Amino acid sequence: MELESLIESAAGGGASDLHLEAGMPAAVRVRGALQVSGEPVPPRALAEIARRLIGEEQWPVFLERRSFDLSKTIRGVRCRINILQTSRGIGLAVRLLSAFQATVEKLNLHPDLKKLVKNTHGLILVSGPTGSGKSSTLAALIQEINLTETRHIVTVESPIEYTFRSRRSYIRQREVGRDTPSFEQALLDALREDPDVLMVGEMRDPETMRLTLSASETGHLVLATVHSSSCAEALQRVASAFPAEIQGAVCAQLADCLVAVISQQLRFRPDLNIRVPECEILVATHAVKNFIRNREFFKIISAIETGADHGMWSFQRYCKWLETRTNLFVPGQGSAEPPDSEPAEATFVAAPLPSAVAAPRTEKKSRISTPAPGAREGHRIEIEPVEGEFGKILKRPE
Numbered sequence: 398m399e400l401e402s403l404i405e406s407a408a409g410g411g412a413s414d415l416h417l418e419a420g421m422p423a424a425v426r427v428r429g430a431l432q433v434s435g436e437p438v439p440p441r442a443l444a445e446i447a448r449r450l451i452g453e454e455q456w457p458v459f460l461e462r463r464s465f466d467l468s469k470t471i472r473g474v475r476c477r478i479n480i481l482q483t484s485r486g487i488g489l490a491v492r493l494l495s496a497f498q499a500t501v502e503k504l505n506l507h508p509d510l511k512k513l514v515k516n517t518h519g520l521i522l523v524s525g526p527t528g529s530g531k532s533s534t535l536a537a538l539i540q541e542i543n544l545t546e547t548r549h550i551v552t553v554e555s556p557i558e559y560t561f562r563s564r565r566s567y568i569r570q571r572e573v574g575r576d577t578p579s580f581e582q583a584l585l586d587a588l589r590e591d592p593d594v595l596m597v598g599e600m601r602d603p604e605t606m607r608l609t610l611s612a613s614e615t616g617h618l619v620l621a622t623v624h625s626s627s628c629a630e631a632l633q634r635v636a637s638a639f640p641a642e643i644q645g646a647v648c649a650q651l652a653d654c655l656v657a658v659i660s661q662q663l664r665f666r667p668d669l670n671i672r673v674p675e676c677e678i679l680v681a682t683h684a685v686k687n688f689i690r691n692r693e694f695f696k697i698i699s700a701i702e703t704g705a706d707h708g709m710w711s712f713q714r715y716c717k718w719l720e721t722r723t724n725l726f727v728p729g730q731g732s733a734e735p736p737d738s739e740p741a742e743a744t745f746v747a748a749p750l751p752s753a754v755a756a757p758r759t760e761k762k763s764r765i766s767t768p769a770p771g772a773r774e775g776h777r778i779e780i781e782p783v784e785g786e787f788g789k790i791l792k793r794p795e
Contacts, residue, residue, distance in 0.1 A: 400450075400471065400489075401472050403423060404472055405471075407425045407491075408472075408474045408493055408496070411427055411428070411670070412425035412426055413427070413492070413493055414426040414490065414491065414492055414493065415490075415491040416488070416489070417438050417443060417488060417489040418438065418483065418485060418488040418489075419439075419440035419443050419444075419483070419486030419487055419488065420437050420440060420485050421433075421437055421485070422434060422436060422437055422438070423435050423438060428665045429663070429665065429672070440485070440486040443487050443488070443489070444486065444487050446489070447480045447487045447489065450467060450478060450480065451467070458574075459480065463482040464479065464480065464481045464482065465479070465480045466555055466556050466574070467556050468556040468557050473496065474494070475496070475559070475560075476491050476494065477491070477492040478490070478491050479491075492528075492558075494533070494558055495533060495728075497728060498536075498540060498559070499533045499534075499536040499537040499540060500537050500540050500544075501537050501538075503726045503728075504530070504537050504674060504726075505673045505674065505719075505722075505725050505726055506674060506676065507678070507715070510537075510538065510541075510659065510678070511541050512708065513656060513659075514541055514618070514620075516618055516656050517593070517616075518616045518618055519613055519618060519619070519654050519655065520619050520621070520654045520655050520656055521618070521656050521657050521658075522622070522631050522632075522635075522655075522657075522658045522659070523535050523538075523620065523621070523658075523659045523661070524626075524628065524630070524631035524658060524659065524661075525625070525626070525661045526624065526625075527624065528663070529661055529662050529663055529674070531622040531661070532558050532559070532598070532622065534659065535596060535622060536558070536559040538620055539552070539561065539568075543561060543565060544564050546566060547566060547567075548567070548593035548594050549566070549567045549569075549590075549591060549593045550566050550567065550568045550594040550596065551568075551592040551595055551596070552568070552569070552571065552595075552598070553571050553573065553577070553583040553595070553596065553597055554570065554571070554572055555572065555573035555580070555598055556573075556574075557570050557572045566594075569590075571583050580598075580599075580601070580605045580608075581604050581605060581608060584597070584605070584609065584612060587612065588615065593617065593618065594617065594618045594619075594620070595609075595617050595618070595619045595620070596621070597609050597619065597620070598622065599621070599622050600621050600622070600635070602638070603638045603639050606638055607639075607647075609621050610650050610654060613654040614650065614653065614654050618656075619654075626662075627677060628660045628677050628679035628701065629694045630660075630694075631658050632651065632655075632658065632689060632694055635647070636648050636651065636694075644692070648692050652681075652686040652687070652690040653686070655681040655686070656680075656681055657679060657680050659677075659678055659679075660677040661674045661675060661676045661677070662674070662675050664716075671725075671727055673719060673725065675712055675716055676712075677701065677710060677711060677715065678701075678708065678709055678710040678715075679697060679701055679704075680704065680707045680708045682700070682704065684700055685697060685704075688700065
């Protein structure tokens, strides 16, 4: 049995997940439904695959923890792999990620999401149940910043799912367990690494949530995921993760730093043979911030229903928008959406520092014609370049 051929076959069949268990047939998840086929997987073969994936250096870690997370590209398919110990032996849960670079257009997300990442500080939460595409949406938002803004982005993931190539932004990706011992340590380090944008793969515990909230209050734009089925539940989940005596302070902190919450689920479109995300979008208006500060999360539902003017979307309205959209991106069919655009020239160009003493210049002086301030159109004056301490400067005639 070869893992490579199984993954290639699963990807060709449109599967999102591949499950391998010792003594059981392989199972794949296609359009949300689990399908089992083939012969039982030999336990020894599966153990050899697991050891090869983990490596001899990390194998003792797996034996101690009885689980191991990693990401790997196999036969051109980016995979997130969880290796676990079960009652039958070793098992593998493989998530097959998109073969293309995730963008807002290619994930068929609403273009309003691009406006959220224009903020320079605050917290954006992406929520949803397991397998709803949270990581892909997070990657699409990071890629939007990467293609349009000159910012320093630091990601903390476990494991790294989508790999980014720096375009206009400067991106550093850190994997928990390989590049940093924990989310907590990575977040503490990040505050000393001059980031503009922080991406937290998952807020799993109160300490990670606390550091994430603190980072979003100190002038950084922070993007993170949390498991929930709605925007209100996502906020309530963050608040309830802390002890009761400090939940009031946490809610006040959350209200101050929140930018938006995106809650999503996937729905299969038989006409296109793809799954598209259905989203609920909450924007942190003054009213929403007051609801969070007073822990009145039940009022957020009505705020979303009536907040269309502020860019909010309920699941019902979002579904109607999807039904009317005709230019959905379908992988492999050459949709009208353009591919990722790459700048013709690198944005980060190192300029030479001025020397203490400028070298003598021998170039011939030339005169530059420029519009005069406040003058009528077409009226221009002559400006003569003169030598300064650090090179030529423009001198306006008396």
